[in-house]
Amino acid sequence: MSDLSNRWKRNLLVFMGGQTVSSLGSMIVGYAVMWHLTVETGSAAVLTMSVAAGMLPQALVSVFGGVWADRHSRKMLIIGADTTIAVATLVLALLMLSGAGDLWMIFVAMAIRSALSGIQGPAVNAMLPQIVPAEHLMRVNGIQQAISSGMMLFAPALAAAIYASTGIVTVFFIDVVTAAIGVLLLLTIPVARMVRADEPASYFGDLxxxxxxxxxxxxxxxxxxxxxxxxxxxxxxxxxxxxxxxxxxxxxxxxxxxxxxxxxxxxxxxxxxxxxxxxxxxxxxxxxxxxxxxxxxxxxxxxxxxxxxxxxxxxxxxxxxxxxxxxxxxxxxxxxxxxxxxxxxxxxxxxxxxxxxxxxxxxxxxxxxxxxxxxxxxxxxxxxxxxxxxxxxxxxxxxxxxxxxxxxxxxxxxxxx
The missing domain is CATH 1.20.1250.20 (MFS general substrate transporter like domains)
Incomplete structure (x- = not known):
């Protein structure tokens, strides 16, 4: 591993802070959408379709996300995924404000968010050793898991409060803001692009x-x-x-x-x-x-x-x-x-x-x-x-x-x- 900056703790704190804020916004959206579909439709079939839209694309895209994380800047992949998720969420919010909130639009937005998470996840895990010394990886992974679990305790209550008082569209706008915060913070962290000795001719070759x-x-x-x-x-x-x-x-x-x-x-x-x-x-x-x-x-x-x-x-x-x-x-x-x-x-x-x-x-x-x-x-x-x-x-x-x-x-x- 190349020498890491003496400022790695500062970089890690900024990185984890941004990812925590962004992830909290995503969790709030997940809970709010589930409740919104339950209230509006009362259909188990609709909820099943929403689960499929929210999980399957990530599983399918994840393997290709891993290939991209080894070919391109992991930092820019995370930024690109977060930004695209924010744009898709913003478009859905504006459509619903205009009165065009059909179910298929929600499913498409959830599928887009899920697919981009399949790009973001491998990039985050692969980038972490670039900014954290090897001897501290276990501690950092434990902290990340603790933060994620803490948000799982906090996010449902926050999502319920926001959704009950302001509606689903406000939840979407909040997610756009949290994603923007995550992107802006990540932009301040220097991360070297990984240099490869060989470059296969195709993504399929990489896979x-x-x-x-x-x-x-x-x-x-x-x-x-x-x-x-x-x-x-x-x-x-x-x-x-x-x-x-x-x-x-x-x-x-x-x-x-x-x-x-x-x-x-x-x-x-x-x-x-x-x-x-x-x-x-x-x-x-x-x-x-x-x-x-x-x-x-x-x-x-x-x-x-x-x-x-x-x-x-x-x-x-x-x-x-x-x-x-x-x-x-x-x-x-x-x-x-x-x-x-x-x-x-x-x-x-x-x-x-x-x-x-x-x-x-x-x-x-x-x-x-x-x-x-x-x-x-x-x-x-x-x-x-x-x-x-x-x-x-x-x-x-x-x-x-x-x-x-x-x-x-x-x-x-x-x-x-």
């Missing part, structure tokens, strides 16, 4: 090179695979907790609110914990495996819980363990993937994160209508533990994860120095 890299780098492949297994097996149980509460503990609104609060607080605490103690952990892959096993056991615990409060605390701890898995995984990829490939690797990683949980719901969700939610959770937890055991019995997987752990050990020594 194939990325596929070959992930396929040929067993450590990267197994780190991503470990995350995929946990996110897939635990994704549906995480989304089915409200259903289990209403069926098994009662349909009082406060119970549902407490459940959401505990899961959000768990993510916040987990991110903060990794920011404080994560850099000191030498065997990060072992920590990830332990977290994955803990998630499996606690998902089974969700299914056998007979007390609402035990159920809620188990959810809180699961979210702490999620962060104990995700923060080291992102840090390992940032540390051990060379700069020229980092964007593409995070493009594939973005697909793993964004697709695993929806696919989990597609597989496990229908089972919850045929069998008890408890049995589905127990099944998912047992399958997670079986899959982890299967991975750890493979000599190649153990060697690859041990190689990743050895590299993490060096980074931890640097952080402790």
């Amino acid at each position: 194939l090179a990325g596929v070959r890299y992930v396929r040929g780098n067993a450590s990267v492949r197994w780190v991503m695979g470990l995350v995929a297994i946990v996110m897939f097996m635990a994704g549906a149980p995480a989304h089915l907790t409200p259903l289990m509460i209403t069926r098994s503990f009662g349909d009082e609104v406060w119970m549902l609110s407490v459940n959401e609060l505990f899961w959000s607080v768990g993510m916040l605490v987990g991110g903060a914990m990794m920011a404080v103690v994560g850099p000191k952990v030498k065997r990060r892959v072992r920590l990830m495996v332990a977290a994955a096993v803990g998630v499996g056991l606690l998902v089974v615990g969700l299914g056998v819980s007979t007390s609402f409060w035990v159920f809620s605390v188990a959810g809180l701890v699961i979210c702490i363990l999620f962060q104990t898995l995700l923060v080291p995984a992102a840090t390992l990829l940032q540390e051990q993937v060379e700069d020229a490939m980092r964007g593409r690797v995070f493009g594939f990683y973005g697909i793993v994160i964004s697709v695993s949980m929806p696919v989990s719901m597609i597989v496990f969700g229908p089972l919850a209508d045929r069998f008890t939610v408890e049995s589905v959770m127990i099944l998912a937890g047992i399958l997670l533990l079986v899959c982890l055991l299967g991975v750890l019995t493979l000599a190649g997987a153990r060697r690859s994860l041990a190689t990743a752990d050895a590299g993490a050990d060096v980074a931890a020594d640097l952080a402790a120095a």
